[in-house]
Every structure is written in C-alpha cells, then in structure tokens.
Amino acid sequence: MDDLWYSEYHTPHVRFSVKVSRQLHYEESKYQKISVFESPEFGRFLTLDGIMMLTERDEFIYHEVITHTAMAVNPEIKNILVIGAGDGGVVRELGKYQGIESIDVVEIDERVVEVCKEFLPQTSCGFEDERVHLHYQDGLKFVRHTDNLYDLIIVDSTDPFGPGEVLFTKEFYGNCYRALTEQGVLINQHESPFYEEDAKAMKSAHRRISHAFPMSFVYQAHIPTYPSGHWLFGFASKSLHPQRDLKADAWNALEIKTKYYNTELHQGAFGLPNYVKEMLKDE
Amino acid sequence: MDDLWYSEYHTPHVRFSVKVSRQLHYEESKYQKISVFESPEFGRFLTLDGIMMLTERDEFIYHEVITHTAMAVNPEIKNILVIGAGDGGVVRELGKYQGIESIDVVEIDERVVEVCKEFLPQTSCGFEDERVHLHYQDGLKFVRHTDNLYDLIIVDSTDPFGPGEVLFTKEFYGNCYRALTEQGVLINQHESPFYEEDAKAMKSAHRRISHAFPMSFVYQAHIPTYPSGHWLFGFASKSLHPQRDLKADAWNALEIKTKYYNTELHQGAFGLPNYVKEMLKDE
Structure with missing residues (x-):
C-alpha cells in the first residue's frame, strides 16, 4: 500500500x-x-x-447531538429546516421520528449531495425519506424569503470561512428567528473553544445569536476528528429551555436507537468548563 | 527557526x-x-x-478533574495517597484545600520529579506544600505494605505499558481497597473509549476495579492533547456515590479557583455516551 x-x-x-x-x-x-x-x-x-x-467512524456523534438534543426538548416538532447537511447525516437521524411531517434541506452545493450519494451511503441514505425536500440554494437567501414557519432550524454549516460564512451573520440569525414558530428552536454547529481561531468564531457566533434570541445556550460533545475533539453546539429558542423543558420520558418512550446521545448525557452536555463559560460571558 | x-x-x-x-x-x-x-x-x-x-496549555483540565471530583464529594478528606504524578500537578490542585492534612506521593522515577522541578514550575510548584511527602518507590509495593488509612487514593499513572502497568492490576486495586477508609475514594486515569487499544485498556481497568469495589463509576473530560480528546477517569468507592453524594454547596463555599472544573460539570461528566456505557456494561 x-x-x-x-x-x-x-x-x-x-x-x-x-x-x-x-x-x-x-x-x-x-x-x-x-x-x-x-x-x-x-x-x-x-x-x-x-x-x-x-x-464513517465518528459521524454518529455529530449527527446525533445536532438533532436529538432539540427533538428531546420538543418531541412534537413537525416542520424542520436544515441548512447545509449535504451529506445526509442530519436527515438520517431526523428520519427516526415518525411525528415529523416535513424536512426542508437547503444545501448550496448540489455536488456535495451527489458525491455523498455515490461514496457515503451511510449518511446519504437519509435523503431517501419522502418527507425530505432538497433545495439547492443559498441558506441565507432561503430563510430571507421563506414564509414557512419551522419548529426547528438546524444549521449544519462548514466553518465561517468560504461558503459557510453567511450562516454566521447577524442577518442570518435574525431571519431564522422570524422563520421559527413560538416554540421554535435553532441549533447550530458552534465551533470549538480550545484553539484560538476556533474560539474566536465560537464567541462571535454566540454574541450574534444571543442578540437575536431571548434564550441562547451552548452544549458540547466529544468529536475525535474535529480540532481539539471538544466541539460546541448552540441551542437558541424563543421559549424552550434545553434542560428544564427536556421531555426525557417522552423521548425515551420513542425508543430511538442512538450510539452517543441519551437524555442523561443531554443534561450533562450543558455543563460547560469554567473557561468556556468565561468566554461566553464576555460576549 | x-x-x-x-x-x-x-x-x-x-x-x-x-x-x-x-x-x-x-x-x-x-x-x-x-x-x-x-x-x-x-x-x-x-x-x-x-x-x-x-x-502547559491544557494540563489544568486533567489535574482539575482528577482531584476536585473526589474532593467535592467529600470535602472532609484529610489523608491522601497519590501514585505517579511526578510532575506535581495533582498536588498543586490538592494544595488548594486547607483541610487536607497529609499527602503521600509515590513516584517510581525520581528523575521525573527533578526534571519537572527544573523545566515545569507551573506544575512542580505543587511539591513546595509542606503537607506533601515524596516517596520514590514502586506504587504497587507501597500500597501492599502501607498501614496508613487514606480517605483518597489518586492514581495518576502512565498508560498500562512499561512502568505504569502494575497500576492497572487486580492486586493493585485490591490493595487500594484495603488502604482506604470506609468513606474512601479511588480515582484513576482510565484511558479513552475511542481508539481500539485505549478502549481495551479502559475496559480491562473497569473490570478489575468493579471486582474490587462495590461502587465503580466512570466520568469523562475533554483533554485536547490526549488521543481522541475524549478521556475517562474512574471513581470507585466503598460507600460514596459521585453524583448523589456531591456536596456542591460545601465545595462552592470553599471558593477554590478552577479553570475547567465546576460542580455542574461534575454532575454532567458522569453522563456517558451510549457506546461507552455499552463497553462498560460488557465488563
């Protein structure tokens, strides 16, 4: 070899x-x-x-924590917008909920979807779900012009450089707020607190989301192939609290199979290290 | 350069x-x-x-979670045995507790201590505490022959290959059990669940500790410079439960300055991913 x-x-x-x-x-x-x-x-x-x-080895961690965390706080979620996520991993996880009615996926690059369909069936199988509607568009423009009301928006973006950059702007978060229902939740990948450049992006995202949403929280996961292995996610909402409003019994009754996520881990994921709390407080 | x-x-x-x-x-x-x-x-x-x-950049994470987790469950701890830890980081953290009376440190390699004193004052400053008694001995032999009763034993070992190997044996854990008081706690670095070889060591350690102690738990931390960044620690005891017996108010009243550890994170650290729980259950 x-x-x-x-x-x-x-x-x-x-x-x-x-x-x-x-x-x-x-x-x-x-x-x-x-x-x-x-x-x-x-x-x-x-x-x-x-x-x-x-x-293929560790994608389950990212895809489980970016989806089930919101679904367990509101298992009644029906209409979902997913931005990015051209690999299909997020919709694969969402597909496990029978109660979901519609999932709009907005991916700017059709070629990512095609390549994943060819080479990464483990995640792209998610697109086979009939409730999934794929839109090859710019995420920022899509939320600007949408009249749909979503119960959940998941931003599965790249880093805030290149095509993913607009998904970290004040305008984008404001549009997400408008596009959400009263119980709506915005989840986004939130970079890492450890290395300096990642931490800058993380702080900037948190500042902007906090300005757009009355409730804004950060939770963490262990993702071995991402820088430092310590990765953050944002949970922003108009009214739901990610820990107080967790419907652990209802979610566990759904008997959804997961390899990383569980409701005890959910509660623990919001317990951040002091140095991360300090960074978020500064914003 | x-x-x-x-x-x-x-x-x-x-x-x-x-x-x-x-x-x-x-x-x-x-x-x-x-x-x-x-x-x-x-x-x-x-x-x-x-x-x-x-x-120097991330040692605070390891040293805080290997010490404060036990101290917050029993802030009355007076006598401590630390095995390994020749860099001084563990005793630096323990030095923050005025109530501690004695800390025996058993490090097999005097040269590690000397090198750290010369080049790593950030951790080796811990040895300046008058309550610290350094023993240059084999950890296994030390616990075999000790008549002291410890409230806490911390095993800050290398991986279970080379000089650290004996600190992962059934005999060692059994001797630790005998050397502990009725409220005694054993904390050890417990390898990582992610990569195969680390996970094997982790499972083997858990199996042996579970046989020696009636209560045996595992908790996790984000340590960027360790393989996968996902590192585990063992909390074994004769009677104390790491979550139910946490004295959060008492510990917070001590006003100990930490950059990673806090009592909310303490509770969350025991919320393990499903795949890790499965591995532990198998043992």
Missing part, C-alpha cells in the same frame, strides 16, 4: 494526520474542493476545502 | 504532530526516556517514552 497520509492543520502549529488507503474522489465544484478518502482508522471520510467534514 | 515537529501515533493510522521550538531536555532514566519540549501552541510539554504526559 502507498504510504499516503491526509493532514489537516488544526492550528499553524498542530497537525492531525490520517493514514489513507486511497483517494476515492476529487473535484472542484462551483463552491469548493470536494474529496473523499478511504482510511483504515476512520473508514471513508469527506473533506471540503481541505477540512474534514465527516468520517 | 528549525522546522521541528514532535509526532505521536495515537493509533498506527493516526498521527498527532506539534510544532516544536526546541527540545529543552532529554535523558534515559532507570525507568524511561524523559523529554521536555518548548512549543508555540502548548508551551512546554513533557513526554515519557514518546507519549505526551502534560502540556
């Missing part, structure tokens, strides 16, 4: 490298560079512009 | 690399190879046999 390694700089001074058996795909789409690799440790993995988006 | 990188294989197929400004120290002691490096991202860091033990 070739001695081939994929490397990612988590900072200019920290490099994470993964042994690769072979590169399965490469293309430059209208928006970004898309690669798929096969690796002995993580199975197949997808990169966009040289950043790991998901690996 | 030389383009110098320190690399560590977290598995044969995953490599974590850190830019190094220079190597400050190298020696082969009777027990292991000891290095200290200076790095732009993590400050100074210590390696033993090519494995990162601590970095």
Whole structure:
C-alpha cells in the first residue's frame, strides 16, 4: 500500500494526520474542493476545502447531538429546516421520528449531495425519506424569503470561512428567528473553544445569536476528528429551555436507537468548563 | 527557526504532530526516556517514552478533574495517597484545600520529579506544600505494605505499558481497597473509549476495579492533547456515590479557583455516551 497520509492543520502549529488507503474522489465544484478518502482508522471520510467534514467512524456523534438534543426538548416538532447537511447525516437521524411531517434541506452545493450519494451511503441514505425536500440554494437567501414557519432550524454549516460564512451573520440569525414558530428552536454547529481561531468564531457566533434570541445556550460533545475533539453546539429558542423543558420520558418512550446521545448525557452536555463559560460571558 | 515537529501515533493510522521550538531536555532514566519540549501552541510539554504526559496549555483540565471530583464529594478528606504524578500537578490542585492534612506521593522515577522541578514550575510548584511527602518507590509495593488509612487514593499513572502497568492490576486495586477508609475514594486515569487499544485498556481497568469495589463509576473530560480528546477517569468507592453524594454547596463555599472544573460539570461528566456505557456494561 502507498504510504499516503491526509493532514489537516488544526492550528499553524498542530497537525492531525490520517493514514489513507486511497483517494476515492476529487473535484472542484462551483463552491469548493470536494474529496473523499478511504482510511483504515476512520473508514471513508469527506473533506471540503481541505477540512474534514465527516468520517464513517465518528459521524454518529455529530449527527446525533445536532438533532436529538432539540427533538428531546420538543418531541412534537413537525416542520424542520436544515441548512447545509449535504451529506445526509442530519436527515438520517431526523428520519427516526415518525411525528415529523416535513424536512426542508437547503444545501448550496448540489455536488456535495451527489458525491455523498455515490461514496457515503451511510449518511446519504437519509435523503431517501419522502418527507425530505432538497433545495439547492443559498441558506441565507432561503430563510430571507421563506414564509414557512419551522419548529426547528438546524444549521449544519462548514466553518465561517468560504461558503459557510453567511450562516454566521447577524442577518442570518435574525431571519431564522422570524422563520421559527413560538416554540421554535435553532441549533447550530458552534465551533470549538480550545484553539484560538476556533474560539474566536465560537464567541462571535454566540454574541450574534444571543442578540437575536431571548434564550441562547451552548452544549458540547466529544468529536475525535474535529480540532481539539471538544466541539460546541448552540441551542437558541424563543421559549424552550434545553434542560428544564427536556421531555426525557417522552423521548425515551420513542425508543430511538442512538450510539452517543441519551437524555442523561443531554443534561450533562450543558455543563460547560469554567473557561468556556468565561468566554461566553464576555460576549 | 528549525522546522521541528514532535509526532505521536495515537493509533498506527493516526498521527498527532506539534510544532516544536526546541527540545529543552532529554535523558534515559532507570525507568524511561524523559523529554521536555518548548512549543508555540502548548508551551512546554513533557513526554515519557514518546507519549505526551502534560502540556502547559491544557494540563489544568486533567489535574482539575482528577482531584476536585473526589474532593467535592467529600470535602472532609484529610489523608491522601497519590501514585505517579511526578510532575506535581495533582498536588498543586490538592494544595488548594486547607483541610487536607497529609499527602503521600509515590513516584517510581525520581528523575521525573527533578526534571519537572527544573523545566515545569507551573506544575512542580505543587511539591513546595509542606503537607506533601515524596516517596520514590514502586506504587504497587507501597500500597501492599502501607498501614496508613487514606480517605483518597489518586492514581495518576502512565498508560498500562512499561512502568505504569502494575497500576492497572487486580492486586493493585485490591490493595487500594484495603488502604482506604470506609468513606474512601479511588480515582484513576482510565484511558479513552475511542481508539481500539485505549478502549481495551479502559475496559480491562473497569473490570478489575468493579471486582474490587462495590461502587465503580466512570466520568469523562475533554483533554485536547490526549488521543481522541475524549478521556475517562474512574471513581470507585466503598460507600460514596459521585453524583448523589456531591456536596456542591460545601465545595462552592470553599471558593477554590478552577479553570475547567465546576460542580455542574461534575454532575454532567458522569453522563456517558451510549457506546461507552455499552463497553462498560460488557465488563
């Protein structure tokens, strides 16, 4: 086998490298560079512009915590908007809820969806659900012009550089607020608190969301292939509290199979380290 | 500056690399190879046999969660045994408690202590506390022959290969049980659940501790420089429950300054992912 390694700089001074058996795909789409690799440790993995988006080995963690956390606070959620998420992992998890009626997925890059359908069936199987409606559009523009009222918006974006940047703006969060019902919840991937550049993005996102929503919380998960392994998610809402309003019994009665998420972990995920609380307080 | 990188294989197929400004120290002691490096991202860091033990940038996480978790369950703890911990980080944290009367530190390798005193004052300052008694001995032998009764034993060991191996044996845990008071607590670094080899060590440690102690729990922390960033700790005791017996008010009244640990995080740290719970249940 070739001695081939994929490397990612988590900072200019920290490099994470993964042994690769072979590169399965490469293309430059209208928006970004898309690669798929096969690796002995993580199975197949997808990169966009040289950043790991998901690996078959640990994608369950990200996709479970970005979906079930809101669903367990309001298991009555019917209409959902998902922005980004071209790999299908988020809709795969949402598909486990019989009560959900409609899922709009807004992905700017059709090629991400096509590549995932070809190479990553583990996540792209999510698109087979009949309740999923795919829109190849800019997420910011979509929420600006939508008249639908959503119970849940999930922002499964890339980092706030390149095509994902608009999904971290004040205007975007304000439009999300308008597009949500009175019990509506906004969940977003919220970067990491550890390395300096990630922490900057995290603080900036939190400041803007806090201005747009009366209730704004941050929770954490262990995601081994993301920088530092310590990743944050935002839970913003008009009225629901992520811990006080958790419907643990109702959610557990649904008997949804998960490998990471559970309702005890849900409560614990909002217990942040002091240094993270300090950063959020400063905003 | 030389383009110098320190690399560590977290598995044969995953490599974590850190830019190094220079190597400050190298020696082969009777027990292991000891290095200290200076790095732009993590400050100074210590390696033993090519494995990162601590970095100035994130050691607070490990040292806080391995000490305060037990102290907050029983703030009356007076006599403590610490095994390993030659860097001084654990005793620095314990030194924050005025009520502690005596801390025996059993470190097999005097050279680790000496090197840390020279290069890592941020942690080795812990040894300046008058209540600390340093013993350069084998941890297994020390607990075998001790007549002292400890309220708390902290096992701050290396991985279960080389000099640290005996600290993961059935005999060692049984001796710890005997050396503890009725309210005694055993805390140990418990490896990681994510990569296969670490998970094996984790499961084996859990099985042996569960046989020795009536109450045995596992809690987690985000430690960016350890493999996968998802690190576990064991909390075993004769009678105290780590969540039900938490003395949050009493601990908070002590006003101990921490950057990671707090009592809300304490409760959440025991909320493990399903896949980790499954692994522990199997043992």
